[in-house]
Amino acid sequence: MIGMYILIIFELTHRTVAAMFAAFVGLGVLSYLHERPSFETVVSWIDYETVGLLFGMMIMVGILTTTGVFEWAAVKAYKLSKGNLWHLTLILSIMTAVVSAFLDNVTTILLVGPVTLKLCKVLDVDPKIMILSEVIFSNVGGTATVIGDPPNIILANHEDIAPHISFLTFSLHVAPAIVLSTIALLAYLYFRYASTIHRDPSLHIKHEIDLWSRSLARLREDPDNPEEAQVFLYLENYIFSLEQQLRKKEMEGLATIEELEERYTIKDKGLLLKSVLVLLLVVIMFFMHSLLKIELTLAWIAVIGSILLILASGITNVEEVLEKVEFGTLMFFAALFVLMRILEELGLIEWIGDQLSAVIASVPEGNTRLFVAILLLMWVSGIASAFIDNIPYTTTLAPVVVQLANDPHLGLPLRPLIWALSLGTCLGGNGTVIGASANVVAVGLAEQQGFHISFMDFFKLGMPVVFITLSVSCVYMSIFHVLIHW
Incomplete structure (x- = not known):
C-alpha cells in the first residue's frame, strides 16, 4: 500500500496502474502468510454495486453531454453569480452539499461535476479549485444524513446499532456538526483560495501547448525512422500554430456574458427532454430506494436507466456509447477494492480497532473516558479514512x-460513539484522492x-x-455529548 502511494504521489505511473500493482503485491503477501485465495474469491472482493452505479451513470451523463445542456447551464450559472467567480464557486459547492445529503456522493x-468542468472551459477558468x-x-x-454517505448506511443497517438510531435522530445529532464545519470550511476556502479564482482567456490554449510539449519531449527526432520523424514534425508544427492562437487570444480578451449566451445554446432539445426524464426517474428511484427498501440495488437502477436512455435516444453505435465511460476509473476502483479486502484479511483494520479499545479502556471512567473515546474514534477514523477506503473500515x-x-x-x-465514528470516517475521506469514491470520480x-x-x-x-x-466537530461533540449529554 505504501508503494502505491509512492507511485501516485510522485506520478511515476497512472493511479490505476499503481493500484493494480499494489493489489498484485498484496495478493502475493497474503498468499505467503495465509492460504492463497482463488481467482473467484479475489473477483468477488470487487464491489460491483459501486462499479455498476458508476458505469450506468457515466453512460447517462455522457449522452446528456451531447445535448449541450452543460455548457448552457454553465453560462446561466455564471450569469446568476453576476460574474463573481467566488460567488459561483460558493453556489455550486453549497448546492452539491445539500444534494449530497439525500443522494450518494458518487451520483452527486x-x-x-460535468456542469462545473464545462463552466470552467466556457469561462476560461482553471477548474481545480471549483471541482475540488x-x-x-x-x-x-x-x-449529515443516514443515506448521504456509505459509512452512515453501514452504521444504520448494523443489527446492533439500527434499533438505537433513526433518520431523524441521526440528522439531529450529526447535522449541527456539519453546519458548523461548513461555516468554518467556507471561511477557510474564502481566505485561502477566493483570490486565486480568475478568468484567463488563454488558459486552455496554454494547457494544450503544455500537454503536446510534454508529448513532444518524449519523442526523439530519428531520421532513420520516417514515421517517428513525421509525427515529430507534425507535433512541432501543431504547437507552433497553438502558440499563434495564444497570441491572438490574448489580444482578443474575454468574451462577455452576452457573447457566451449566443455561443452556447441547447443543440438537441428532444434528446435533452428524454435524458432529463430518464435521469429524473433514476434519481427518484435512488431516493425511494433508501426510504422504501426497493429490491433493485442502486447499480441496477443506474444500469437500467442507461439502457432506457440508449433505447430512447436511438443510438445504434455501441462504441459511441462506450466512449462515454471512464474505464480507467472503473479499473482503479476494482483494484482498490481488492487491495482494501487484502488489508482486511491481513488484519490491519482489526488491529486498529483492538488498539482503540485498549487505549479507551485504560482511561479513568466518567466524562474523561467518554471524551477520550470520542476524540480517538474521530481522529483515528479520520486519518485512517484518508488513506484506506472507509467502507471496510466502518464495517470493522x-x-x-x-x-x-x-x-x-x-x-x-x-x-x-456512533456519531463520532460517522464524523471521523466521512470527513476523513477528504484527505486524499483515494479517501472517498467521489474523489476518484471527480479527478477522473x-x-x-x-x-x-x-x-x-x-x-x-x-x-x-x-x-x-x-476540529470543529470535536468541539461540538465535547460540548453537546460530553458536558451536556444531549
Missing part, C-alpha cells in the same frame, strides 16, 4: 463501537476533459479541510 458528483471544492462539500454534506469498527458500549466496566453510551471527470489533478493537488486542499472539520 457525476451530475454536478465541490467534491469536498459533497463528502461533508453527505455526512461498527462491532468494536457496539462492544465498547456494551461493556459494563467501561460505562460508555452507544450513540455518541477532470482528466476526461484534459485537466490533470495530481495527488498533491488534492492533498494540499483536502488535508487542511480534514483537520478543520474534525
